[in-house]
Amino acid sequence: MLHIKFSKQNKSVCEERGNHLSMDSMERIEPSIDPNTWIPLDEDTISKDVLSFCDEESYENRLIRSQEKTGLPEAVQTGIGYSNGTLIAPGVMDFQFMGGSMGSAVGEKITRLIEYATQKLLPLVLVCASGGARMQEGTVSLMQMAKISSALHYYQVQKKLLYISILTYPTTGGVTASFGMLGDIIIAESKAYIAFAGKRVIEETLGQKVPDGFQLAEALFENGLLDLIVPRILIKGVLSEISDLYSSVPYKKKLVIY
Amino acid sequence: MDFSEQVNELQRKYDEMRKELYGQLSPVQRLSVARHPHRPTFLEHILNITDKWLELHGDRAGCDDPAIVTGIGTIDGMSFMFIGHQKGRNTKENIYRNFAMPGPEGYRKALRMMRHAEHHGFPILTFVDTPGAYAGLHAEEHGQGEAIAKNLREMFGLRVPIITTVIGEGGSGGALGIGCCDKMLMLENSVYFVASPEACAAILWRTADAAPKATEAMKITAHELVELDVVDEVVKEPLGGAHGDPYSASQNLKEAIMRHMKDLLKLDPDSLLKHRKAKFRKIGAVQEGVKLDPRFKRKMKPRDAHLDGEQPPQMT
Numbered sequence: 001m002l003h004i005k006f007s008k009q010n011k012s013v014c015e016e017r018g019n020h021l022s023m024d025s026m027e028r029i030e031p032s033i034d035p036n037t038w039i040p041l042d043e044d045t046i047s048k049d050v051l052s053f054c055d056e057e058s059y060e061n062r063l064i065r066s067q068e069k070t071g072l073p074e075a076v077q078t079g080i081g082y083s084n085g086t087l088i089a090p091g092v093m094d095f096q097f098m099g100g101s102m103g104s105a106v107g108e109k110i111t112r113l114i115e116y117a118t119q120k121l122l123p124l125v126l127v128c129a130s131g132g133a134r135m136q137e138g139t140v141s142l143m144q145m146a147k148i149s150s151a152l153h154y155y156q157v158q159k160k161l162l163y164i165s166i167l168t169y170p171t172t173g174g175v176t177a178s179f180g181m182l183g184d185i186i187i188a189e190s191k192a193y194i195a196f197a198g199k200r201v202i203e204e205t206l207g208q209k210v211p212d213g214f215q216l217a218e219a220l221f222e223n224g225l226l227d228l229i230v231p232r233i234l235i236k237g238v239l240s241e242i243s244d245l246y247s248s249v250p251y252k253k254k255l256v257i258y
Numbered sequence: 259m260d261f262s263e264q265v266n267e268l269q270r271k272y273d274e275m276r277k278e279l280y281g282q283l284s285p286v287q288r289l290s291v292a293r294h295p296h297r298p299t300f301l302e303h304i305l306n307i308t309d310k311w312l313e314l315h316g317d318r319a320g321c322d323d324p325a326i327v328t329g330i331g332t333i334d335g336m337s338f339m340f341i342g343h344q345k346g347r348n349t350k351e352n353i354y355r356n357f358a359m360p361g362p363e364g365y366r367k368a369l370r371m372m373r374h375a376e377h378h379g380f381p382i383l384t385f386v387d388t389p390g391a392y393a394g395l396h397a398e399e400h401g402q403g404e405a406i407a408k409n410l411r412e413m414f415g416l417r418v419p420i421i422t423t424v425i426g427e428g429g430s431g432g433a434l435g436i437g438c439c440d441k442m443l444m445l446e447n448s449v450y451f452v453a454s455p456e457a458c459a460a461i462l463w464r465t466a467d468a469a470p471k472a473t474e475a476m477k478i479t480a481h482e483l484v485e486l487d488v489v490d491e492v493v494k495e496p497l498g499g500a501h502g503d504p505y506s507a508s509q510n511l512k513e514a515i516m517r518h519m520k521d522l523l524k525l526d527p528d529s530l531l532k533h534r535k536a537k538f539r540k541i542g543a544v545q546e547g548v549k550l551d552p553r554f555k556r557k558m559k560p561r562d563a564h565l566d567g568e569q570p571p572q573m574t
Binding site: 180 | 434
């Protein structure tokens with residue numbers, strides 16, 4: 001276990017914000033990446049309206065409205081940069097963009113990030129925040145789960161590289177059931193809501209109320225589903241320490257190139 | 259009095275109308291055929307297509323999930339590992355089978371069997387027919403998300419051919435958890451969706467009454483998914499749907515599976531894995547090469563790296 005001492009005064013301010021509210025991707029990336037080292041990837045990659053989908057509004061319009069409103073082209077930012085002197089490949093999801101839903105663009109950007117990290121042997125960090133799959137892209141969205149998991153097989157299982165997933169408020173549905181829960185190390189933010197099926201669906205299925213705190217990070221931790229719960233303010237430091245631990249292994253087998 | 263002529267005439271009209279109706283089913287109609295209470299289940303197909311069948315049980319960790327059935331058997335003398343969601347054929351059975359909604363234990367049982375299959379050289383045949391993974395307290399506490407995720411990743415490393423057939427409902431992650439394959443087949447009246455039309459309607463249209471609209475919009479039928487390059491082949495059902503003539507439906511299934519398997523068996527393991535990866539790698543529709551309006555990127559962290567003489571990383 002990693003014991004971290006911190007000043008209670010500093011923590012309580014962040015805790016108030018951090019535990020219960022989602023945070024936008026820019027606010028996350030800024031403090032984590034060393035100055036003058038950030039190279040974004042696939043900045044102009046956006047989803048197409050593959051189904052010509054229209055509910056109360058066309059998907060195409062919804063995308064443009066979300067882009068205008070959030071100042072983001074999609075629900076994830078990917079890139080490479082140094083963090084405390086180590087080059088890493090982070091992907092940071094953003095709940096503000098259509099509820100962090102995963103469609104073709106999110107799937108493609110994350111897959112490419114993993115492929116790039118595989119090529120350059122970089123540690124991978126994916127910060128998850130999602131309401132699930134993007135329904136407007138139908139089964140094509142669902143398949144993004146498989147696409148990303150396939151890239152992770154090559155990255156983690158064959159190349160034996162390190163992938164850390166960070167689960168934030170909220171992480172649900174298809175993200176939980178794919179790359180969210182595949183980290184070599186899974187870190188959650190305190191009080192993050194992490195679920196496969198949402199609270200309401202469970203209550204409808206069982207016909208009864210779900211106990212308080214049921215799908216929060218602390219409960220998942222008790223059930224053995226997470227490695228660590230780390231306060232937001234300390235994540236950068238913790239990632240450095242972890243990176244250090246994994247690079248000081250004395251019995252590193254030579255990578256088998258497939 | 260001989261009415262045989264009139265009877266024959268009526269029979270002829272009936273057959274014609276039936277042909278017309280079933281010849282052009284709408285997505286909403288196909289959805290109800292996919293969910294038909296008498297639609298043949300996984301085990302019924304198994305018993306129609308295998309010469310020998312031996313069910314194998316358990317996750318070796320405290321549970322034998324009845325929603326997923328696994329076992330080994332032969333088709334035309336060739337051995338395979340069979341894994342599928344099992345619906346009940348009546349209410350009592352459905353309760354026992356949990357309506358084919360597996361818990362994490364079901365996916366872990368499936369993974370155990372898939373590794374066993376790889377170890378011994380059995381190609382894997384999976385059969386999807388589930389409304390979705392079970393949404394319950396126990397399931398969440400025991401890592402429903404993790405169990406599905408694990409399967410998704412591990413299936414891309416199994417060094418034996420995998421063919422998945424959707425025989426009824428393909429319920430989202432619950433279906434995909436045994437559905438990462440070399441070839442994806444769908445019975446013509448089956449469906450595959452990321453969210454049930456009812457759920458989608460409730461969320462996007464804010465009323466469950468919009469389910470038919472959602473069904474059309476999401477493009478969940480076999481033919482639509484072939485167009486979207488997700489599914490490789492539509493397996494024909496007898497006129498009236500599989501429930502009208504289960505044996506014929508099973509024979510069509512068997513023929514399609516064996517035909518694809520013949521091709522897959524020619525590949526060495528490395529080629530298999532490469533093809534499987536490529537099959538899913540290509541799914542997705544994105545726009546790029548078009549510089550976006552800077553307003554749409556104002557909240558992205560801009561590039562600030564100053565690497566001497568180095569170009570920004572080029573993606574292959």
